[in-house]
Structures are given as structure tokens and as C-alpha cells.
Amino acid sequence: MTTTDEDLAVDLLRAAPTHENRAEERLRAWARIALAFGDELAATPDPLPAPEIAEVLGGARDDVLVLAEYDTRVRTILVRPDGISRAVKVLMRAGVSVTAGELRAAAVAHEVAHHRMHRGEGRELARRLGHTAFRLGPWRIRGHVTGADELAAHRFAHRRTGIGHGPLALTAALTRHTFGG
Amino acid sequence: MGVLILAVMAAGVLLMLTRVLPTAFALGFMAIGIALCAGQPLFGGKDSVAQAVLQTGAPMLASTMIAVLLGSWLGTLMEDTGIAATIVRKIVEFGGERPTAVALGVFAVSILCGSITGSAAAAMLAGVVGIPAMIAVGIPAVVAGGTVLMGLAAGLPLELIGWQFLSDAVKLPLEEVRSFQLKVFPIALVLGIAYIVVELRRKGVRHAWSVRAPGKARVRRGDAPWYALVTPLLPIVLALGFAVPIVPSLLAGVGYALIATTRPGGFGTTALKSLYRAFDVAAPPIVLFIAIGMLLSAVKLPGAVKALSPMVSAISPSSPWFFVLVFAVLVPLCLYRGPLNVYGLGAGIAGVLVSGGIYPAPAVLGLMSSYGQVLCVSDPTSTQTVWSAQYAGVRPEKVMLSTLPYTWLMAIGSLALTSLLFLA
Numbered sequence: 001m002t003t004t005d006e007d008l009a010v011d012l013l014r015a016a017p018t019h020e021n022r023a024e025e026r027l028r029a030w031a032r033i034a035l036a037f038g039d040e041l042a043a044t045p046d047p048l049p050a051p052e053i054a055e056v057l058g059g060a061r062d063d064v065l066v067l068a069e070y071d072t073r074v075r076t077i078l079v080r081p082d083g084i085s086r087a088v089k090v091l092m093r094a095g096v097s098v099t100a101g102e103l104r105a106a107a108v109a110h111e112v113a114h115h116r117m118h119r120g121e122g123r124e125l126a127r128r129l130g131h132t133a134f135r136l137g138p139w140r141i142r143g144h145v146t147g148a149d150e151l152a153a154h155r156f157a158h159r160r161t162g163i164g165h166g167p168l169a170l171t172a173a174l175t176r177h178t179f180g181g
Numbered sequence: 182m183g184v185l186i187l188a189v190m191a192a193g194v195l196l197m198l199t200r201v202l203p204t205a206f207a208l209g210f211m212a213i214g215i216a217l218c219a220g221q222p223l224f225g226g227k228d229s230v231a232q233a234v235l236q237t238g239a240p241m242l243a244s245t246m247i248a249v250l251l252g253s254w255l256g257t258l259m260e261d262t263g264i265a266a267t268i269v270r271k272i273v274e275f276g277g278e279r280p281t282a283v284a285l286g287v288f289a290v291s292i293l294c295g296s297i298t299g300s301a302a303a304a305m306l307a308g309v310v311g312i313p314a315m316i317a318v319g320i321p322a323v324v325a326g327g328t329v330l331m332g333l334a335a336g337l338p339l340e341l342i343g344w345q346f347l348s349d350a351v352k353l354p355l356e357e358v359r360s361f362q363l364k365v366f367p368i369a370l371v372l373g374i375a376y377i378v379v380e381l382r383r384k385g386v387r388h389a390w391s392v393r394a395p396g397k398a399r400v401r402r403g404d405a406p407w408y409a410l411v412t413p414l415l416p417i418v419l420a421l422g423f424a425v426p427i428v429p430s431l432l433a434g435v436g437y438a439l440i441a442t443t444r445p446g447g448f449g450t451t452a453l454k455s456l457y458r459a460f461d462v463a464a465p466p467i468v469l470f471i472a473i474g475m476l477l478s479a480v481k482l483p484g485a486v487k488a489l490s491p492m493v494s495a496i497s498p499s500s501p502w503f504f505v506l507v508f509a510v511l512v513p514l515c516l517y518r519g520p521l522n523v524y525g526l527g528a529g530i531a532g533v534l535v536s537g538g539i540y541p542a543p544a545v546l547g548l549m550s551s552y553g554q555v556l557c558v559s560d561p562t563s564t565q566t567v568w569s570a571q572y573a574g575v576r577p578e579k580v581m582l583s584t585l586p587y588t589w590l591m592a593i594g595s596l597a598l599t600s601l602l603f604l605a
Contacts, residue, residue, distance in 0.1 A: 016313070016314070017270070017309065017310040017313055018269075018270045018273050018274065018310065018314050018317075021403050021404055061574070062394065063393065063394050063396075064391055064392070064393050064394065064574045065391060065392050065394075066389050066390070067389075067391070067392075068389065069387050069388065069389040069390075069391075070387065070388045070389075071385055071387050072319065072386040072387065073383075073384065073385025073386075074385070083391075087392070107390050111388065111390070114388035118388065126278060131274075133271075133274045141275060142278075143274040143275065144273060144274055144275070144278050144318070145277075146273060146277060146314060146318065147317060150317075153388070153390070154390075171390075171392055175393065175394075175395060176395060177394075178394050179394045
């Protein structure tokens with residue numbers, strides 16, 4: 001059976017400790033909404049000036065790999081070349097072929113999506129997810145869906161860069177392998 | 182004789198710092214060495230090494246050990262029944278779009294967990310769900326780890342086990358310890374909140390494409406019912422509001438957690454399983470408290486008091502503000518298993534300060550409490566610091582650098598309070 005992006009997205013959501021007891025249907029519905037939001041975001045031109053991009057050391061450890069970060073305080077994308085090159089090696093061991101350049105482009109695009117969502121467009125995603133954390137009569141407190149923005153950013157990066165293996169598939173492949181060496 | 186005792190202490194600190202010996206063993210050997218240097222015989226008489234240090238000293242902190250075991254039992258139950266994880270999940274769900282609100286929520290849960298049990302067990306209760314959840318909403322990893330630890334430090338003044346330890350160590354009534362610790366709580370609370378607000382403003386929110394290596398799969402549990410979520414508050418309310426002693430307060434928490442989360446037919450099995458697991462959790466601190474009891478007994482021996490008092494007295498500041506200044510400067514000596522670690526040689530030094538009459542016992546209580554705050558959060562060799570840092574994916578030293586300015590201020594605040602209340 002082929003694993004779809006939606007299946008991978010559900011797995012990613014389920015891995016968050018905040019969702020460990022959620023029903024499959026609920027996670028699947030959220031995954032669909034988040035992926036569709038990522039598609040829409042990628043289809044619209046970036047309304048904001050592109051954030052600065054800087055390269056910083058680190059990102060490759062035996063227990064965690066960081067490919068890129070978006071620093072909201074200085075509105076800068078921090079690319080981690082060490083994390084990217086280690087990820088390429090791990091993916092090669094996993095039988096997934098991707099170049100450092102492709103991965104870097106996807107990582108930058110992923111953080112561009114975070115930049116956009118952080119600057120306001122994320123509110124629309126939260127509205128569409130429509131998760132109610134608490135309701136008292138007509139009053140309702142909207143709940144946060146951990147990981148939904150990650151799904152949207154992954155899909156955004158996939159659409160914008162068009163790399164063969166999308167960030168969701170790459171993340172899933174990485175989580176199945178150890179990072180040492 | 183005094184110089185010999187100091188040499189034994191220095192050798193013990195060296196053994197702990199270099200990790201040649203585990204802290205508890207080093208303290209045990211130090212206790213025997215100090216007693217021998219103080220001229221006490223190995224056997225015979227109530228002040229012998231065998232009698233005073235080993236026989237009387239080992240169970241000296243027995244009340245603390247029972248409190249540790251019960252606190253660990255309640256902590257284990259809160260983990261097994263999903264109470265702690267449910268509270269954190271609710272907080273993230275409610276405050277997820279505002280990272281500061283999430284961090285403050287996890288901080289509040291950490292206070293509750295820290296007030297029930299100590300060490301890595303408390304950090305795990307709040308951190309297993311809290312740390313990845315904070316990182317997922319963009320809180321930098323070092324601040325996520327630091328938030329849990331600052332919560333534990335703010336919970337420390339409310340920790341029933343801590344009251345018992347301080348009461349046993351400086352021989353003060355529990356009421357007096359409780360009264361002082363309640364005055365320390367606002368200082369720890371304000372600085373804990375300041376850490377979150379300032380560090381999040383300073384470091385900002387970060388979103389990352391990061392991947393974790395496959396780890397040991399966590400046991401996934403269902404949500405605990407809403408009425409079970411008050412469990413961590415129950416022992417504190419009983420002990421503070423109704424002056425119920427520590428053991429029954431903790432037992433009431435255990436009983437309530439069981440009733441609120443377990444089917445009646447399963448009470449016995451759940452209670453026994455979690456109790457046996459609690460022994461594992463409680464073993465390291467209990468071993469440490471056995472060794473601290475021996476050390477406290479050794480430094481209180483007549484020979485040791487006679488030898489050490491003049492030396493300690495000569496270097497101990499007498500004026501109230503000098504007390505604050507000197508002990509504030511010495512704060513780093515409680516890190517890295519240093520000589521002022523109150524769960525190490527620091528307990529022995531506190532014993533000398535009390536038995537030598539250098540400071541009144543309440544002032545020594547204040548000193549220990551002040552250093553305890555720093556130790557709990559910033560010491561990169563404390564189990565809770567190591568666990569939180571590693572779970573967040575950063576080095577413990579980074580957490581120390583991030584939290585130390587705040588815990589140092591916490592210690593200065595508590596020292597000033599001590600000085601005002603007991604020395605002015």
C-alpha cells in the first residue's frame with residue numbers, strides 16, 4: 001500500500017505528545033486541512049519581503065538534526081549546513097537520494113512558510129482547524145493544534161521547491177534512522 | 182586536627198567533582214574520615230564511629246526518606262495515570278498560539294510537580310510532555326528545559342520533602358521551616374516568571390525543521406479525568422491550609438489519585454505496582470540522605486565541633502549585610518558538587534554552623550534554602566538539570582548559563598530575607 005502525504009502527516013501529528021490520545025479521524029481531518037493550507041500558501045506570492053538568510057554552525061547531533069530555523073526576533077532564517085549534510089548522509093543510508101542543495105532549498109522554503117504564518121497568516125490556519133478547547137454555552141476557546149503549522153510548512157516547501165521526495169517523506173525517513181556518524 | 186578534617190573534606194569534594202566516587206559514597210567515606218580525624222574511636226561509646234556515625238547517623242534523616250518515598254509514589258502514580266501529562270496537554274491546547282502562555286502554564290505545572298517530588302522524577306512529570314510541546318510552539322530548547330527547572334525551583338519552597346529535610350538537618354520545628362519557605366516562595370515565583378518573560382523576549386520564538394532520532398517509545402496513556410487534575414494540589418492544600426503532617430498529606434494525594442483514576446477492582450494492583458516503581462525512583466535520593474545523615478552526625482561529634490568551630494567562625498561574616506554579600510559571592514561553590522552543595526558537603530558545613538553556634542539555626546536554614554534553589558536549577562550535575570537539558574536537546578551547561586543569573590538573584594533574595602528575619 002502506498003503511503004500518502006496525508007498518512008505521513010497523520011503520523012507526524014500522532015508523534016506529538018499532545019495528540020497521543022486523539023482519534024485517527026480527527027488527526028486525519030487536521031492533516032488534510034493543514035496540507036491544503038500549505039498548498040494555498042505556496043500558490044500565493046509572498047506578501048512580505050523575504051527574510052534574511054544566515055548560515056550558522058551546528059545542527060548535527062546524534063539525537064537531533066536541525067536543518068534550518070526561523071528566528072522570529074530578528075526575522076532571519078538560520079540555515080544549518082552541518083545538519084543538512086548529516087541529513088543527506090542519513091537519507092543516503094536509508095536509500096533516499098537527495099542533494100544538499102535540494103535539502104537546503106526545501107529547508108529555506110519551510111522557514112519562509114513559518115515566516116509568513118508567524119506574521120499573521122497562521123491565524124487563518126488556526127481558524128480552519130477549528131479546534132475547540134473549551135466551550136461554555138455560546139463561549140468557546142479555540143484550541144491550538146500542535147504540529148499543524150509544521151505540516152503546512154512542509155507542504156509549502158514541497159510545492160515551492162518541487163523536490164522529488166517532499167519534506168514530509170524526508171522527515172519520516174530520517175525519524176526511522178539513527179543520526180550517528 | 183581541624184586542618185586534617187578540612188583535608189578530608191577537600192579530598193571528598195575532589196572525588197565527587199572528578200566523579201571517581203558517586204556522591205553518596207564520597208559523603209559516607211568523608212563522614213568516617215572526619216570522625217576519625219576528630220579523634221573519635223572506631224568502636225565503643227556513643228561517640229564512636231560505629232555508633233554515632235553509622236548506627237545513629239544513617240537513619241538520622243529517616244523522616245525525609247519516608248517523605249521521599251511517598252512523594253515518589255505520588256509522582257509515579259501521576260505519571261502512570263496520565264495526570265501530569267493531561268495537565269500539560271490542556272495547557273498547550275489552551276495557550277498554544279501564545280508561546281509565553283504555554284511556558285507559563287508548564288512553569289505552573291512544574292511548580293506543582295516540584296512541590297510533590299524532587300529531582301529528575303519531578304522534571305520528567307512536567308517535562309515529558311511539556312518540553313517537546315514548548316519546542317513545538319517555537320520556544321527555544323534551552324528555555325524549554327530551563328522553564329521546567331525554574332518551575333521546580335519555585336516549587337521547592339512548597340516541597341513537603343524539602344521541609345522535612347531542612348527540619349531534620351538543622352533541627353528546627355517543621356512549622357518554622359514552613360513559615361520561612363512560604364516567605365521564599367514569592368521570590369522564587371517572581372524570578373521564575375521573569376526568566377520566562379525575559380528569556381523569551383531576548384531569544385524570541387524559533388520555528389525549526391528539526392528531526393529527532395528514534396528513541397525508546399513512550400507508553401501512551403489516555404487523558405485523566407478533569408477531577409483527577411487537582412491531585413498535585415491536594416497535599417499542598419492539606420499541609421498548608423489544614424496543617425496536616427507531611428506523611429498523611431502525601432498519602433491523601435496517593436489515595437485521591439487512585440480513586441480518581443482507577444476502577445475500584447484495580448486499586449490494589451495499581452497501588453502496589455506504582456509503589457514498587459517508586460522505590461526505584463526514590464532509591465538515589467534515599468541513599469544520598471543516608472550518607473548526609475552520617476556526615477551530619479560526624480560534624481556534630483564533640484571533637485569535630487571543637488576543631489572546626491573556630492576556623493568556620495573566623496571566616497563566617499557576622500554583620501547581617503556582610504552575610505548576604507559573602508554568601509552571595511560564594512553561590513557558585515554549590516555547583517558541580519562543590520563544597521556548599523546542600524545535598525552534599527554543604528549539609529555538613531550547615532551542621533558545623535549550627536552545632537558550633539556560629540549562626541542561629543534559622544539563619545542556617547535560610548542559607549541552605551537559598552543554595553538549594555540554585556542547585557535545583559543550575560547545577561549541571563543535578564539529575565533534574567541533566568535530564569531536562571538532554572530531553573530538550575541541549576547541553577546541561579547551556580541550561581546553567583541561561584538560568585544562573587536568575588537563580589543567583591533568587592539566592593540573593595533569599596539570603597537578604599534570611600538576614601532581615603534572623604540576623605538583623
